[in-house]
Amino acid sequence: MLAAVLQIRDGALNVLLWQRAMEPALGRWALPGGRLGASEDVQSSVSRQLADKVDLREVAHIEQLGVFSAPDRVPGRRMVATAFLGLVPCDADPAVPSDTRWHPVAALPDTAFDHAAIVRDAQDRLRAKLSYTNLGFALAPAEFTISALRDLYRAALGHPVSATNLQRVLARRGVLVPTGRTAASGPAGGRPAALFRFAEQRLRVTDAFAVLRPPSGEPGLDGAPGTRRSASDLVHPVVT
């Protein structure tokens, strides 16, 4: 039960780590987590563990990342961990305990166990899902300009992003809606930017990323009609 909680800070992707005060891996930096309780599922459990580190209301999205189970991943005793990816909007600055810090994923400190690999997987997952879902909602504030959103995507993806293209791709998919309001101009003037928000605060997959689509009226030769869920209500869609 571990979580890689990511947030964009100062234009870079950061992850929440705490410094271990005991063996094994004393002094190294580790992902927050804990043991699974008897009457909770893994998702509730990880949420509960995180409550010690950050204000839970700040975590906009959380999902399973995978199971890490190499027998020797934790020296001494057998530990099988279910890892999660958590995302915090960039305008939140949750209070964290004194042993806990945000670290840029591009320059991790000395990490414990296989936690560096888990962070890499989390980053990969985030990058991929930014492409074909509305996952940006979990990184952005409630209201934002396109430029601000562009900066978030650039930090998360690790490469420059065209504001024009971002705007249109997201608008066409219906994930971005204008609020009608505008932001104040910057110090040097310039046209005031329109404010946008994400249409939904829940993960949704872009339909169009599926290739080899059904002809058109998509008759479907599945058995059990009505049993099949439509692509758009898959919350934790599809890949790993």
Add this chain to the structure above:
Amino acid sequence: MLAAVLQIRDGALNVLLWQRAMEPALGRWALPGGRLGASEDVQSSVSRQLADKVDLREVAHIEQLGVFSAPDRVPGRRMVATAFLGLVPCDADPAVPSDTRWHPVAALPDTAFDHAAIVRDAQDRLRAKLSYTNLGFALAPAEFTISALRDLYRAALGHPVSATNLQRVLARRGVLVPTGRTAASGPAGGRPAALFRFAEQRLRVTDAFAVLRPPSGEPGLDGAPGTRRSASDLVHPVVT
């Protein structure tokens, strides 16, 4: 530790289930699996469990599906299961124990616990990955005609697929290569079909499915150059 092992049989997607001979859920159909050993990771473990049910050499691909952990998913005692997706090429017909059968996923029998939901997740994962990976290799024989492959995709996706389009989409991506040989004509004559094979037998993600790409030379403003893995060597890519 459970596996939903899928195979196309008689033009429909099937899953391997065994009938429980003990409580709880006596008589119901369950996914094969077992407990994690002390010195193995979950993937090795599931492979080991499957060895009892099918010839392992027949399983062309296996990957993590997710953790199922609702406290009451198994009545009586606490069971947290890591579920896997396994795929068997359609030309294999592994010998299975007498309590084990293939069942069409469209018409599952009385299933135990939450196994029906796991099978649905497995099917969703397969459908999605057929779109943007070369995962078809795990469903198809070593050599096949486009028509045969079309039938496999149709069965897995649940909707009609154009052979022409399938051919070119996969060829353009470089996942399909002609062997040069041709199949024998059918009983009614017709032009003999060319035989193809998948270029690789390992999962590979189509690069192009990523949107919001880097400008062109993809400079990348990541830290730690060389640390980052390229999209194409992600074996278990990216989504869930």
Add this chain to the structure above:
DNA sequence: ACCGGTTTTCGCCTTATAATCGAAAACATG
């Protein structure tokens, strides 16, 4: 009030990829 400087926004065009359609190719049978 006007002018240069700045930032955002929008329309037009190009490119990339997928889907559709129909004609031609290659075989079997009578």
Add this chain to the structure above:
DNA sequence: CATGTTTTCGATTATAAGGCGAAAACCGGT
């Protein structure tokens, strides 16, 4: 050799993404 069947291929259309530059909307200073 004509006919029917199946596959293959080229040409075309459709859709989505990326690139580019002009126009819009604000600033501060002259």
